[in-house]
Amino acid sequence: MADHRPSSRTPNVASSAPTDAGDVRRARSEQLAAALGALSDPVARRDFLTRMGAAIALAGLGGCTRAPREEIVPYVHTPVGVTPGKARMYATASTLDGYATGLLVESHVGRPTKIEGNPLHPASLGASGVFEQASLLGLYEPSRTRGIKERRSPTSWTHLWHVLGASRWTKEGGAGLWFLLEPTSSPTALALLDRIRERLPRATILFHSPTSPRHVWEGARIAFGRVLEPRYSLERADVIVSLDADFLGSGPAMLRLAREFADRRDVQGPNDTMNRLYVVEPLYTITGASADHRLRVRACDVLAVAALLAKELGLPKPPGAAPPNLTEAAVPHEKWIAAVARDLLAHRGRSLVIAGDAQPPEVHALVHVMNAYLGNLGVTVTMAPSPIAEAGEPSHELGRLADALGAGEVDTLVICGTNVAYASPTERGLGTLLPRAGKSVYLGMFEDETAELCTFTVAQAHPLESWGDARAFDGTVSIIQPLISPLFEGRTELDLLAPFAGRPETSSWDLVRERFRSDAARGRPAPEVERAWREALKRGIVEDTAIPPVTVTLDVPAVFDRVLGRAKSPPPPTPGAFELVSRPDPRVHDGRYANNAWLLELPAPITKLTWTNAATLSPATAAKLGVATGDEVELRSGVRSVRAPVFVVRGQADDTVGLTLGWGRRRGADLARGRGADAFALLTGPSSQSPSVEIRKTGAKRDLPITQTHHELHGRDEDILQHATLAELRDPGARRHHDKKRLALYRKEPGPSRWQWAMAIDLSRCTGCGACVVACQAENNVPTVGPDGVYLSREMHWLRIDTYAVGAPDDPQVAVQPMLCQHCEMAPCEYVCPVNATVHSHDGLNEMVYNRCVGTRFCSNNCPYKVRRFNWFDYHEHEPEVRSLAHNPDVTVRQRGVMEKCTFCVQRLREFEIAADQGRAKAPPQTACQQTCPTRAIVFGDIQDEGSLVSRLQNGDRAYGALANLGTEPRVRYLARIRNPNPELA
């Protein structure tokens, strides 16, 4: 591996330029003499040894100082309800593309330290995803912009409004005033926008996010004549067909859908049933990894697959002859599609077809027709108005702004939160057009690409610093309440909009309360409204605010017209071109999280790539191009091109190249700047057609920071990752024998305790989303090591997700396995530690004692699971002070030279035990990974209690211990992965 790296020992001799060979020799020998002088002179050598000896002695004496006195700084007035030393939880919400996810945030004396999901919130159900978990670190990011700046020099809020002159606009009715906001569902923001429209009728308000579900809205408009969003009930679906929909890994209802999906994958006994998932997709997603059958096709061929599926389902024929090329691309997969169709028909009213956000509106419309035909509409899928303001209306199209900027019609442009200069197709040209606005104000967290082009930059408050409100995917309103006052003098979108709405002196807190009161009043007396407000803050949701589904009438001919119309005008094929599939990145989304080290170092779900994106290619396509993983290629679309490293992904569709959005940042993302390639540069406008790119090998090589390079099980499935089909599980003859007892080399030694902690991880439920990895990092002060560290395999994650390829070598299924310290009852690590720094506790934990560890790393060498991590450096020592505020005060911050690993969140266990001893324990303890898991794949508890879920799972049919044949007796047991393939396709 180290071959590609430049040697750090490359001598750096040439300081002056000698003129001839003699000079060169003389210069060299002088340098050499100077270098050796110190050692060849005997006195100097002795001096050196003396000094070294003294240094060593003094280093030893360094321990002989007294610890410095620490300060205790109490409050002047202790806030009501705060007890120093005890954490409090507050309910709030975060938004992505306007949709809210409910959160509970832990606060230690006014400092938010951990984010959890809100169990009462419909989009969370108590879980949270990687973005929510990592947003904590985003709060403490030192590179956030501060205060208000005019062309990068600090200025004041008063000066800003003096220049903007909010009052002047009323006279002119707002002509030349443009607003560009993130899509929003906030009732308060909507009220302000209405007020602005009233006062300034000629102002233009636009919304932009590169990842908002425009095609979903448009598809509904074709099928139902109005903009609606589908809401799925996966718990009712026996058969699910995903047409390029990554519903487990993205989207506003992702956490809820993952839970519903997993609840139908949970087979404990032979009589349980489970759902069946078919996935048609170009790139490998975690939804594809959860599929029972997966078909890899190009993104542009999904329409053909949908059309053929519709035909196989026996949908009434559209009038007129279908063009021959409509289903042409799907014909090679006819047998597969026919089997899926038969399965769907056998499950009428209990099945579901889902179209992906990136698929063209026609696919969405056709899917609505199929679901209606199968009797699923109203059962497994309902249609409801979008919570997003003006969804599907022209105000969500960026084109108008580009045209107006080009024509010089924009006098003042107010941009709130959306980094439009980066996160929009480069062809739109906003990166060059923005300076043509007379004045522009950008409310943003970072001095990014957009900030560079705007006159004013106003620091945006983090959601944990803001008052606001937002709706979930189903319309439920949550109040966003701050946990801390703005660290960087940030302001909210409401603060910036209020003066335009004629409310310059009103705080966002007042605005949100005002809006809540007017909505909640409904003739109720004020004290009752106040009670409702407190209740809403406490619970994190406002009751009865969900938007009910509507009854719809399907316009089948219109759908067929559009589908046929699209098929009749296929894009001209470009020889030698490949389809570019760019989707939001699972770590940085559209680039907005590119400054978050936890997300940057989170391995991408399938590739395990960190700190960069890559051009993913199928093995056949890579072979055709003569490239392999690590080769650099140039992707060219018209005149624009980007360079990216190749990553070969088995199971990707041939002739496509995948490049996730959000990388290749140019400004404002200190951590990610220059890493990866910018896919926006290759995108062409809002067209629903995937652009085609040419690929050229540049000959350069790139080192890729990957956390797992080998994905084969080599027939050791039974020891490592057990998997079976539902039929095998039901057939007692075929059932595998788990946990062959072997002679154990080690003593068994857990002692008596009131609790015996253990964990069960259900591989049928786990989707490999990675939320647990970030949750663990946040809870346990786990540092990030940077791309170079990952490249040297020095990543510090206590919990990782291993992925294995199962089945056909060129198109494998991906099986995932969360891997953490197994807390072996007979732990190999404990027997080799020379200083007893890792020992066993009476309640079954494999303890790691940092203050005893001397860093021999013997334990890591002897660990068969490779879950122990070594601190090669003081990763926390030089971090900016503000970032250290993110630390969990209940967990030691480890220093250089010690091992660390999963502790089963022992700080939470001990807190629970102390509470239980005092008779005030409410709920059993949860580990951080368990708490955040969207699918509840991780179950933790006391195995001494036979009634506990973890006991029942550990004693169930599917339980096995990873590498249990080594006699380690792990306390973590896995539940074999069960799949439910269609016998017809097996």
Next chain:
Amino acid sequence: MNLFPSYANQIYWVAIGAIGLAIVGTPTALIVWARTPYATGQGDPVEQPVKFDHRHHVRDDAVTCEYCHGGAMNSPMAGIPSTSLCMNCHSQVWPSSPELEPVRRSWFEDEPIRWTRVNTLPDFVFFDHSAHTTHGVGCVTCHGRVDLMGQVYQEHPLTMRWCLDCHREPEKYLRPLDKVTDMEWTPDRPQLELGRELRERLGVRSLTNCTACHR
């Protein structure tokens, strides 16, 4: 000719011995040193920004421990009183005393008083006050006779060995729950007998797992 004089051998052996002694002696000395009262700070009165006298408050005024250190009963941290708590009394009592100037300044300028910590544990030790006070460990057991201290000092070494002495045999130190804050309580029967009974009754566990304190 001999290169070395005959006594070179002695020097050699002495040197070997000295090096050996240093190898054994240096760590031993360091280990011993770390346990000296100088290194642990034991018995060393600590300067504070306010000349607060526990003798006066506890003995003369009979203020209980929890009035100021309320967290001791229900939180990991005993807590230092906020300025507002001081002012509860001192807005009326000694309102113009020069000794209380820092407290008034804190109150009027809304700037906290910066006290100096007396009983310090390393950052890798997680001590929970409430776990001890609700299980019959008295304030005086660890903090000493604070009611007799003019300037507070650390009574005990606070080394791990000292902690383990009680963690191994809690019965040596337990007292009835209503005597936890009592500075002058003495057992009315043999401590071990009482301790065993209290240990049974209060469900006191002898926790010697590393992660009981190191997390």
